[in-house]
Amino acid sequence: MNMFHVTRLPYEAIAEVDFSKCTDFYCTFQYATIAHLPSIDMRAATRTNNAFSYMGALEIIDELKVSETTPYTSIFGSCAKLREVRFSGVIAQNGLNFKDCKNLSRASIESVIEHLSDSTSGLTVTFWRDAINKAFESGEGDNDGDQTSEWGELCNSKKNWTIALV
């Protein structure tokens, strides 16, 4: 826990670290000025509060390995530059919130939704509406993504989840 917390060294990326047995990701990377994270194994996590929050330079997470028990409390708060993240495993806990991720790519949004559990109910995932509008826009500059059939079909692929756009 707190491993890279407030890392202000001018790292653009770090080497892969074995987090497979790590249960506590509390503030692990909070405030770190790292732009590119490798695969992070959060499958054993029982606490993830602020794991990546306030990483103002973070643009890419190669892979987030998660399990049905991985929690998501405020993990991406103020990650305004995050655009690429790929999930593996099953997202089955509440609170996954990308409201501050204003540049999230279409592939990243699709990765999130594709990995939402098919069997849970009563859970919500949140995105920044303008990120959806840009990622799924029907033509360059149309900014109408949430009105497109592609977005509608993606949403409807996980009808057991509530999806909030803020």
Place this chain on the structure above:
Amino acid sequence: MERIILNASEGKILTNGEAYGKTVYLGVNDKPENWYEITEAEYEEKMREEEALDKR
């Protein structure tokens, strides 16, 4: 079954007490009565409170 889509009124944000949205695509087991509107000012205040907690 079609999804129910809730849209917040002008100047308002929808919340269920935990999540927030201007547009909310309800899950099949979620209900419109679980969501209610707050003002954008109330939302911003809530976000400031959460941010303060995050920074502790």
